[in-house]
Amino acid sequence: MALADTPRTQAAAIASRWLAQTLAGYGPAAARAFERQPDPFANPVGHALRTALPAAVQALLAGQSPQTVAACLDDVIRIRAVQEFSPSQAIGFVLQLKACCECLPEAERAAFCEQVDQAALAAFDLYAQHRQRVCEVRVNEARRLTGPYAGRRSAQSQPASGVAHSSVADGETSITARGDCP
Amino acid sequence: MPTPDQPEYYPQHDLLKPPAGPPQSDWMDTPVDFRPGSYIYPGKAKNLKILDLPHARDWSVTDADWQLPADWQRTVLEGMADRLGKYRSFQIFMDCCVRCGACSDKCHFFLGGGDPKNMPVLRAELLRSVYRKNFTALGKVLGRIAGARELTVDVIKEWFSYFYQCTECRRCSVFCPFGIDTAEVTMMGRELLGLLGIYVNWVIEPVANCFRYGNHLGIQPHGLRDTFDFMIDDIEQATGIRVDPPLNKKGAEILFVTPSGDFVADPGTYTCMGYMLLFHELGLDYTFSTYASDGGNFGLFTSHEMTKRLNAKIYAEARRLGVKWILGGECGHMWRIVHQYMDTMNGPADFLEVPRSPVTGTVFENARSTKMVHIMEFLADLIHEGRLKLDPARNDHLRVTFHDSCNPARGMGLLEEPRYVIRNVCHHFFEMPANTIREQTFCCGGGAGLGTDENMEMRLRGGLPRGNAVRYVQQRHGVNRLAAICAVDRATLPTVCDYWAPGVQVTGVTELVANALVLRGEKPRSTDLRGEPLQTPTAGESAHEGPAHD
Numbered sequence: 001m002a003l004a005d006t007p008r009t010q011a012a013a014i015a016s017r018w019l020a021q022t023l024a025g026y027g028p029a030a031a032r033a034f035e036r037q038p039d040p041f042a043n044p045v046g047h048a049l050r051t052a053l054p055a056a057v058q059a060l061l062a063g064q065s066p067q068t069v070a071a072c073l074d075d076v077i078r079i080r081a082v083q084e085f086s087p088s089q090a091i092g093f094v095l096q097l098k099a100c101c102e103c104l105p106e107a108e109r110a111a112f113c114e115q116v117d118q119a120a121l122a123a124f125d126l127y128a129q130h131r132q133r134v135c136e137v138r139v140n141e142a143r144r145l146t147g148p149y150a151g152r153r154s155a156q157s158q159p160a161s162g163v164a165h166s167s168v169a170d171g172e173t174s175i176t177a178r179g180d181c182p
Numbered sequence: 183m184p185t186p187d188q189p190e191y192y193p194q195h196d197l198l199k200p201p202a203g204p205p206q207s208d209w210m211d212t213p214v215d216f217r218p219g220s221y222i223y224p225g226k227a228k229n230l231k232i233l234d235l236p237h238a239r240d241w242s243v244t245d246a247d248w249q250l251p252a253d254w255q256r257t258v259l260e261g262m263a264d265r266l267g268k269y270r271s272f273q274i275f276m277d278c279c280v281r282c283g284a285c286s287d288k289c290h291f292f293l294g295g296g297d298p299k300n301m302p303v304l305r306a307e308l309l310r311s312v313y314r315k316n317f318t319a320l321g322k323v324l325g326r327i328a329g330a331r332e333l334t335v336d337v338i339k340e341w342f343s344y345f346y347q348c349t350e351c352r353r354c355s356v357f358c359p360f361g362i363d364t365a366e367v368t369m370m371g372r373e374l375l376g377l378l379g380i381y382v383n384w385v386i387e388p389v390a391n392c393f394r395y396g397n398h399l400g401i402q403p404h405g406l407r408d409t410f411d412f413m414i415d416d417i418e419q420a421t422g423i424r425v426d427p428p429l430n431k432k433g434a435e436i437l438f439v440t441p442s443g444d445f446v447a448d449p450g451t452y453t454c455m456g457y458m459l460l461f462h463e464l465g466l467d468y469t470f471s472t473y474a475s476d477g478g479n480f481g482l483f484t485s486h487e488m489t490k491r492l493n494a495k496i497y498a499e500a501r502r503l504g505v506k507w508i509l510g511g512e513c514g515h516m517w518r519i520v521h522q523y524m525d526t527m528n529g530p531a532d533f534l535e536v537p538r539s540p541v542t543g544t545v546f547e548n549a550r551s552t553k554m555v556h557i558m559e560f561l562a563d564l565i566h567e568g569r570l571k572l573d574p575a576r577n578d579h580l581r582v583t584f585h586d587s588c589n590p591a592r593g594m595g596l597l598e599e600p601r602y603v604i605r606n607v608c609h610h611f612f613e614m615p616a617n618t619i620r621e622q623t624f625c626c627g628g629g630a631g632l633g634t635d636e637n638m639e640m641r642l643r644g645g646l647p648r649g650n651a652v653r654y655v656q657q658r659h660g661v662n663r664l665a666a667i668c669a670v671d672r673a674t675l676p677t678v679c680d681y682w683a684p685g686v687q688v689t690g691v692t693e694l695v696a697n698a699l700v701l702r703g704e705k706p707r708s709t710d711l712r713g714e715p716l717q718t719p720t721a722g723e724s725a726h727e728g729p730a731h732d
Contacts, residue, residue, distance in 0.1 A: 030296030044650040082642040137680040145447040172223040
């Protein structure tokens with residue numbers, strides 16, 4: 001039997017087990033909350049997991065490319081990129097899928113695990129993109145918050161700009177308080 | 183024996199152990215873990231000194247030694263006793279929680295991150311456990327069995343972490359069957375930390391600025407004048423109208439107070455231009471003030487004394503300038519203070535008159551006490567009375583949704599007025615899902631002094647529920663503009679959207695009004711205030727006589 005011929009019930013079983021393991025990574029209180037509430041707006045993390053994980057399993061069993069599989073997980077990875085996970089924890093949930101495929105015939109498992117590995121690498125690419133995005137939005141915000149007028153005001157009336165900023169020389173100073181952004 | 187190219191070679195079950203997630207230990211045994219991106223820099227000594235606050239020192243959150251003052255435990259416990267005696271609500275909130283869990287999954291920080299200490303019930307328990315140990319017989323005798331614990335340095339660190347992961351948005355309070363206001367528990371926690379000289383710099387520096395200059399950003403009078411001049415030029419470029427916003431005009435009928443973020447930061451600057459255009463068109467006898475140059479009041483995130491100190495300038499300036507009443511701009515926590523605290527802190531403002539719109543004659547009975555009217559109430563009245571000539575088609579390039587800012591929505595019940603205004607100035611308005619708006623609105627994740635950048639991951643986690651709802655209307659209705667009547671929202675929601683719903687920009691409601699406003703003597707309009715092209719350029723309006731659009 002090819003992976004693509006995996007019965008739907010088995011695919012659902014794999015996804016269900018994977019979901020349970022991923023939820024467990026959040027600790028018991030959060031796992032309960034993320035699992036219990038079905039409303040997508042009252043529980044965005046749980047909803048993302050419930051929709052993305054089965055879609056990724058389907059894509060994987062259908063022999064889709066690792067990038068396609070990872071794209072199914074994009075919402076989850078975007079979330080995990082800002083949760084309190086280390087990079088390995090944030091993407092480690094993809095590898096956990098390998099431990100959820102016991103219902104597959106033994107002959108198919110190696111192929112399945114190989115695809116999971118590839119998907120995990122593609123997922124890490126997405127994770128890196130989202131982390132990069134976090135840096136970008138931080139810089140974008142600093143640009144927005146310092147004005148269009150701060151720069152024009154400074155250009156007109158140096159050294160007294162009329163705005164009291166923190167000293168750049170200070171160690172722990174928020175970017176947005178430094179006044180050194182364009 | 184499997185070889186290395188075979189999966190069986192690798193000890194799968196060891197490799198596939200779930201990655202180390204959150205600690206599984208009891209919350210009382212789990213010390214706080216300060217990771218970059220998840221905490222805010224502490225208040226600098228120079229800012230505490232400006233405000234004469236005790237125990238000013240420079241320190242870092244990741245230091246093992248936070249240089250707590252000698253006898254710090256007694257300071258905190260005496261501070262707690264003082265507040266329990268002074269605020270009956272605090273005493274009740276400490277006693278009456280039955281841990282039903284109704285609030286547990288209502289906080290945006292818990293929903294975005296899953297840290298159980300961000301469940302409102304547990305966040306309050308951080309303080310309650312110390313209260314039990316020191317102020318209840320059961321806690322003193324039974325200790326941990328009764329949910330009590332000692333006040334230790336780790337507890338102080340935990341308070342700092344989690345009371346600065348609460349935006350005091352009060353969403354959890356909506357669901358509490360006992361009406362416990364967890365925001366006020368956070369406020370008490372922050373006040374107690376303040377007794378030890380522990381603040382976050384993103385709050386205490388704006389407070390120090392506001393104390394000296396009248397606004398959080400430290401804009402001095404000449405800086406504000408310069409800023410207005412730039413805005414006047416930009417308004418003229420977009421509309422052909424040259425406005426002349428008065429500053430510190432004695433004897434004006436109305437003092438206009440708005441958050442200083444709107445003077446400096448995009449997109450708030452467009453909202454400020456909107457105020458100027460609107461008042462110019464109405465011929466309003468009003469004035470801005472360089473002293474009361476911030477409606478916002480980060481004192482609210484510091485202590486009740488500081489709230490009062492900073493708020494006092496509004497009434498003082500109203501008295502100095504001799505105005506009749508005060509009009510307030512699109513701000514968030516300013517309105518919670520005005521609505522709930524100002525009148526008893528610095529009022530009653532007997533020297534002012536009950537606000538009456540000089541354009542429509544409407545008397546704002548709801549502001550009889552504070553003498554301060556919200557710009558949305560003022561605008562809704564103008565529109566209802568037909569005193570504005572509006573062309574909503576000028577906003578046809580925008581597909582708008584509305585974010586109820588926490589404080590105006592939950593702090594003062596301002597739900598209908600902004601929607602009424604938006605519906606009159608836009609053709610394309612779409613609500614987000616019902617459980618994410620109005621009283622149940624989700625916070626931007628950056629309120630109450632959290633809107634800085636070093637805690638960006640934390641803010642983005644907290645912004646997930648809001649961003650998720652925005653993305654829904656973006657995908658379903660093509661929404662490209664998120665309207666909000668709060669300066670913190672206008673500063674932080676663009677970032678939330680950038681990450682969770684890229685392509686959606688943020689706007690103030692008055693900016694939308696100014697776009698739609700048909701002005702006397704305006705030039706043909708081809709762009710909105712941002713310089714973005716209109717879907718259908720207008721022919722312009724010839725100058726007309728008399729009051730606006732009678």
